[in-house]
Amino acid sequence: MTEIDRRTEKLTAALRRAGVRITRQRAALLSVLAEADDHPDAVDxxxxxxxxxxxISLSTVYRTLTELENQGVILRHQFEGASARYEHSETQHHDHMIDVETNEVIEFSNEPIERLQAEIAEAMGYEIVHHRLELYVRKKKPLA
Structure with a gap:
């Protein structure tokens, strides 16, 4: 079984648990979600x-995405100035950079940043339960 097949089964099972009927259109949407390695929005x-x-209607897409998010199998990201984007919940922790000129979403992981966040929380008497780091960036212009 491929990774995409496994994801499709997981998404399908989540909808069935919620009592949602799997139509041909929803099955196509689940397949697209399972294949996505980017951060598509509902229109994409x-x-x-x-x-x-x-x-498949846009309202069906939104209802399906809401139920999948409620079931915890997809994550919804609301980046500043853009429509909500979605990704698989099973991905390893990562942070995001959003190019403000192209709206491209770039995933990254950085162990020193993770350590620093934990150290800051610890120094203030807390432990991190959940966090999200979003950097809004643009390509640097070459110096003339």
Whole structure:
């Protein structure tokens, strides 16, 4: 079984647990979500699913995404100035850089940043339960 097949099964099982019927359109959406290695928004997901099976409405996409988020199998990111983006919840912890000119989302991990955050929380008498780091960036212009 491939990773995409495993993800598709996990997404399908989550919807079934929630009592949601798996139509051909929803199955296409789940397949698209399982294949996604970027951070698509609902409109991107609808367009991709439409290529597989025509007839999926944007409202169906939103309802399905909301239920998948409620079931904890996808993560919703609301980056500043952009529509919500989605990714698999099973990904290892990472942070995001968002290019403010292109809206590209770049994932990164940095152990020194993770350690520093934990040290700051500890020094203030806390432990980190959950955190999210978003850096809004733009490509540097070459010096003339």
């Amino acid at each position: 997901l609808q367009r991709r699913a439409e290529e597989k099976v025509p007839g």
